[in-house]
Amino acid sequence: MGYIEEIGARSKAAAADLMKVKTLKKNEVLNFAADMLVENAAKLIEANEKDVIAAKEKNVSEGLVDRLVLNEKRIEQMAVGLRQVAELKDVTGEVLSMETRPNGLVVGKKRVPIGVIGIIYESRPNVTADAFALCFKTNNAVILRGGSDAINSNKAIVEVLREAISAKGVDPDVLLLVEKTDKETAAQMMKLNKYIDVLIPRGGGGLINAVINNSTIPVIQTGQGNCHIYVEKTADPEMALKIIENAKTQRLGVCNACESLVIDREILKDFVPALKAVLDGHKVEIRADEEARAVCEGLTPATEEDFGKEYLDRIISLKTVSGVDEAIDHINRYSTHHSEAIITKDYESAMKFHELVDSAAVYVNASTRFTDGFEFGFGAEIGISTQKLHARGPMGLAELTTTKYIIFGNGQTRP
Helix, strand or coil: CHHHHHHHHHHHHHHHHCCCCCCCHHHHHHHHHHHHHHHHHHHHHHHHHHHHCCCCCCCCCCHHHHHHCCCHHHHHHHHHHHHHHHHHHCEEEECCEECCCCCCEEEEEEEECCEEEEEEEEECCCCHHHHHHHHCCCCCEEEEEEEEHHHHHHHHHHHHHHHHHHHHCCCCEEEEEECCCHHHHHHHHHHCCCCCCEEEEEEHHHHHHHHHHHCCCCCCCCCCEEEEEEEEEHHHCHHHHHHHHHHCCCCCCCCEEEEEEEHHHHHHHHHHHHHHHHHCCCCEEEEEEHHHHHHHCCCECCEEEEEEEECCCCCEEEEEEHHHHHHHHHHHHCCCCCEEEEECCCCCHHHHHHHHHCCCCCEEEEHHHCCCCCCCCCCCCCCCCCCCCCCCCCCCHHEEEEEEEECCCCCCCCC
16 A cells, blocks of 8 residues: 555545544534644744745745744634534534424434645745644544645644644644655545545645646636636725725735736816825735726736736736726626725625625625635635535635435335
8 A cells, every 4th residue: 555545545434433422522522633733833943934935945936935934923814723623512513404294204414524634835834733634523533735935834834723633632643744745645535535535735826727637536626716806986995095095905915915906087186196005015016908008107007917927026017998888897807806895885796796796705895814714703614615516715724524314214116
């Protein structure tokens, strides 16, 4: 049995045992694991520094380095996420319906674990803790395969979490890390449908497409975010500038950061210079169409490629439109269907935007940065699904379950 198949077999066996673990024990493990992360913060930061140094030596972009960094605050946030998941209602085993048929059969439907979940992801070591928490709470075993850029961080986090799991009498193989980071091992994992029930990629377009195109396991597509903010002609300019500044500059390397702006032609002349002044303060380059460049000096010409790009950098695109219908058409054409926002005082425009923009999260007068499991009250998230089947948007506990029918009879046979 090869390396990756052995991991699959161990995870499958652990998943069967995990089915027997009840809510109180799961919550006890999660809270203890949270304490252990905080207690071992120095150890985690020391391991993480090796990854950060290596990334900087490779001239990795500022946004991607930011994704990678662990500090005491981020480790505390990881711990808070675990504690919040512990506090959430346990959805596993929840009976969703129960109906008596004319023949007397009672047909019910309830939530059950998916089984073994595989996650292939890049950079962000906090995903390691989030994925464990959500999978464990839903009685799913998880196999994690992070990238080489975060291998030291991931090893340290998984070591602490497995120690916490084992200390509370649960099989630590409910959480396994693929420590080989070569492409061949990842390719083998994508074919492990004998053991893995669903595969979730988290990262850039290259990783996501590789998993979609090569996996024999069902895939839930997550992550890539060309998120738009449309400033409609009735928008409060100060509100719009504040929201754009937050959505673009609070964190560059996250999938819910704003990458594309759409500005109504009627306010272009006054709004764009003010926008440039705000973004200049953060050294953000604006790649704009010809109309916007005509009303404001210092903007870079935008190409067709710019309107559909997830930069994860100090760059943003700008497109001029006439009205909400043209804005919606532009967004639906170039969006990755993650998160979009309209800034407006007009109710009809807001409702039309909500109705017709085809994305997982659609905002009125708020930053796209809120598309996050923590912010939505899920405690953490396994990822942001940008597809339409099984799950869409931030994936919390319910999205990590499937259903089965439970039928009660008293001797019925089918005529």
